[in-house]
Amino acid sequence: MKCGYVTILGKPNVGKSTLINTILKQKVSIVSPKPATTRIKIIGIYNDDRGQIIFIDTPGFEEGKNEMGRFMLKSIYSSLEETDLILFLIESTGWTKEDEKILSVLKKMEKNNVLLGINKIDILKFKEELLPLIDESRKKFNFLEIVPFSALKNKNLDSLLKAIFDHLPESERFYSTDMVTNLPLEYQISEIIREKILHKTFKEVPHSVAVEIEEMREGEKNKEIFYIKANIIVDRENLKSIIIGKDGKMIKNIGKLAREEIEFILKRKVYLELTVKVIEDWRNKIDVFRKFGYGNI
Numbered sequence: 001m002k003c004g005y006v007t008i009l010g011k012p013n014v015g016k017s018t019l020i021n022t023i024l025k026q027k028v029s030i031v032s033p034k035p036a037t038t039r040i041k042i043i044g045i046y047n048d049d050r051g052q053i054i055f056i057d058t059p060g061f062e063e064g065k066n067e068m069g070r071f072m073l074k075s076i077y078s079s080l081e082e083t084d085l086i087l088f089l090i091e092s093t094g095w096t097k098e099d100e101k102i103l104s105v106l107k108k109m110e111k112n113n114v115l116l117g118i119n120k121i122d123i124l125k126f127k128e129e130l131l132p133l134i135d136e137s138r139k140k141f142n143f144l145e146i147v148p149f150s151a152l153k154n155k156n157l158d159s160l161l162k163a164i165f166d167h168l169p170e171s172e173r174f175y176s177t178d179m180v181t182n183l184p185l186e187y188q189i190s191e192i193i194r195e196k197i198l199h200k201t202f203k204e205v206p207h208s209v210a211v212e213i214e215e216m217r218e219g220e221k222n223k224e225i226f227y228i229k230a231n232i233i234v235d236r237e238n239l240k241s242i243i244i245g246k247d248g249k250m251i252k253n254i255g256k257l258a259r260e261e262i263e264f265i266l267k268r269k270v271y272l273e274l275t276v277k278v279i280e281d282w283r284n285k286i287d288v289f290r291k292f293g294y295g296n297i
């Protein structure tokens, strides 16, 4: 039996979280078309007859622009030290400067346990374009293997899983087979709310938002209903009105989408109360973003 840790590494938006969700057939990590969606290390556990893979989804690798960003980067480095395998992702459209930068870090760390995943092959018009890219990649670094796939369209993920199992150590499973993620329920719920906000906002707004669960309990009168009170935190006063929207339309819409998904996970009716709060420059306040669950290494 094989078992071990696989850290997924790559620039923002390359499809790390999508890959984990597709393999686990469950949303453990939120996804959005905006870069820098993931903020913490998220663990997703995959099991089959061959053994167990513990995937670690990391935030997109980029220079920390604020305290939170620097903490995110630190947490990526610590995963790279501890993991059995590194799955480095690039896009099928070719190597970018950002990819090269990540590769230089792997070289500097003298890593010899790196698989290269080429994601988003569905956007290629001609599949022949892959061969030169694979050749070019092989010349750049001593990857254990190079596997092209599409995380979104679930293409060639069998080959990826095979490559991972081939290179994992022999071991019994670390986690019981019914465990899919390490995320506490409270954090899963706050991430679902944040995901809906990410899909509805633009430019700097998505990055400025955090979600904090203030209260989570059974309804007082009606025990069937689960009551959740959450605060949407923004880092500037003028973003408050964007989140609330004209006549409160935006926040209502975010609340409805989030509630439906939370009800699906909890398998019960939910009453979700959302409030918008301003905490000036929260991404530079360590004790604040730690409280939201970010920056825990």
Ligand SMILES: Nc1nc2c(ncn2[C@@H]2O[C@H](COP(=O)(O)OP(=O)(O)OP(=O)(O)O)[C@@H](O)[C@H]2O)c(=O)[nH]1
Residues within 6 Å of the ligand: 010, 011, 012, 013, 014, 015, 016, 017, 018, 019, 030, 031, 032, 033, 034, 035, 036, 037, 038, 039, 058, 059, 060, 061, 119, 120, 121, 122, 123, 149, 150, 151, 152, 153
């Ligand atoms: N066409 C296509 N799009 C994909 C594929 N995989 C992911 N995407 C899209 O790419 C965008 C980013 O996906 P994420 O999974 O959030 O990317 P990430 O690497 O986790 O991003 P960060 O958390 O910001 O670092 C989303 O819009 C996905 O739907 C793929 O195989 N094909």
Ligand SMILES: [Mg+2]
Residues within 6 Å of the ligand: 016, 017, 018, 029, 030, 031, 037, 038, 057, 058, 059, 060
């Ligand atoms: Mg992500």
